[in-house]
Amino acid sequence: GENVEQHPSTLSVQEGDSAVIKCTYSDSASNYFPWYKQELGKRPQLIIDIRSNVGEKKDQRIAVTLNKTAKHFSLHITETQPEDSAVYFCAASSVPASKLTFGTGTRLQVTL
Amino acid sequence: DTAVSQTPKYLVTQMGNDKSIKCEQNLGHDTMYWYKQDSKKFLKIMFSYNNKELIINETVPNRFSPKSPDKAHLNLHINSLELGDSAVYFCASRTGGGTEAFFGQGTRLTVV
Numbered sequence: 001g002e003n004v005e006q007h008p009s010t011l012s013v014q015e016g017d018s019a020v021i022k023c024t025y026s027d028s029a030s031n032y033f034p035w036y037k038q039e040l041g042k043r044p045q046l047i048i049d050i051r052s053n054v055g056e057k058k059d060q061r062i063a064v065t066l067n068k069t070a071k072h073f074s075l076h077i078t079e080t081q082p083e084d085s086a087v088y089f090c091a092a093s094s095v096p097a098s099k100l101t102f103g104t105g106t107r108l109q110v111t112l
Numbered sequence: 113d114t115a116v117s118q119t120p121k122y123l124v125t126q127m128g129n130d131k132s133i134k135c136e137q138n139l140g141h142d143t144m145y146w147y148k149q150d151s152k153k154f155l156k157i158m159f160s161y162n163n164k165e166l167i168i169n170e171t172v173p174n175r176f177s178p179k180s181p182d183k184a185h186l187n188l189h190i191n192s193l194e195l196g197d198s199a200v201y202f203c204a205s206r207t208g209g210g211t212e213a214f215f216g217q218g219t220r221l222t223v224v
Contacts, residue, residue, distance in 0.1 A: 032210040043202065043215040044155065051210060087153055093210065098143045099168055100206075100213055102155040 002027040004092050006103030014111055019077045021106045023090035026071065030092040033066060033073045036102075038087045047088075048075070080110045115139050118203050118216035125193055126224055132189045133219045135203030141214075142207060144186040146178060149200040149218070161186055193223045 003026040013019050025033075031052035036044035050057045050064045050073065057064050063076040077084055090103040116137045125131050137144065145168075146158040160168035164180045175191045186203060203216040 034212065038153075043217050045215070046212045049212065089155060098160055098162055098206075098208065099157065100145070100204075101157065102147075105153045105155070107153075 002030060002092055002094075002099065002101040004090060004101050004103040006090050006106060008106060009104065010107045010109070012109045012111060013080050015080060015082060017080055019075075019080055019084070019108055019110075021075045021088055021090070021108075022072065023074070023092075023103050024070075024072050025092040025101075027092065027094065028071070029094040032093040033064070034091050034093075034100075035064060035075050036089045036091065038089065038105075040086075044089060077108075080108075082110050082112065084108060085110045116203060116205055116214050116216040118201075118219050120219060121217060122220050122222075124222045124224065127193055127195060129193050130189070130191045131193060131221070132187055133201055133203075133221075135186045135188075135216055137184055137203075137205040137214070139205060139214060140184075140207075141205040142183060143205060144180065144183075145202075145204040145213070146186065146188050147202045147204060147215075149202060151199070155202070159186075159188075190221075193221075195223050197221060198223045 006023045034049035037047045038044040061078045066073040087105045093100045118135045143162045145160045148156050158172045159178045161180045177189045180186045200218045200220050202218050204213045206213040
């Protein structure tokens with residue numbers, strides 16, 4: 001089955017700096033890669049996703065890159081703000097199979 | 113207009129008891145999940161249902177029994193609760209393998 005590894009487990013950056021979180025997956029059939037943000041005491045919520053036919057996707061300060069050959073994908077957050085502080089999860093899924101496997105999470109702390 | 117709702121939000125119970133958690137989605141999704149989030153924040157898939165049919169059972173103890181009376185509902189019954197069952201349980205739903213999963217607000221289960 002799919003195995004998703006995520007690094008780092010914790011990340012502390014100063015406000016305005018960039019943050020990068022990296023994930024690797026094992027199942028070459030995976031072709032959908034979402035990223036979720038979970039604030040303290042809240043539910044995980046989708047912030048961006050990418051499909052295997054795309055190498056990069058950007059939404060304002062957030063971007064995701066995918067390298068299918070290396071089975072790597074990464075989340076990039078620029079100009080970080082205190083409200084970006086949360087736990088971020090990467091995930092992998094294949095179509096049409098419905099299993100959605102999550103990485104182990106990265107706790108991002110943005111300090112003033 | 114809650115999309116995925118779980119009840120109860122908090123559940124405190126003694127070891128050995130039996131308890132149920134209910135989940136309902138009004139999004140018309142075909143696939144529903146139960147995830148367990150432990151104290152380290154790992155999001156581990158437990159079960160997945162597609163149109164009321166169990167399709168994923170991730171080596172979860174037999175004490176956990178999911179039931180889907182229709183495709184909008186997925187309940188989780190837990191028998192003989194153990195201390196290690198303490199966690200936050202999330203229900204989620206989505207249309208298919210390449211789409212966003214929507215999470216419920218979570219049920220914090222504490223076994224004492």
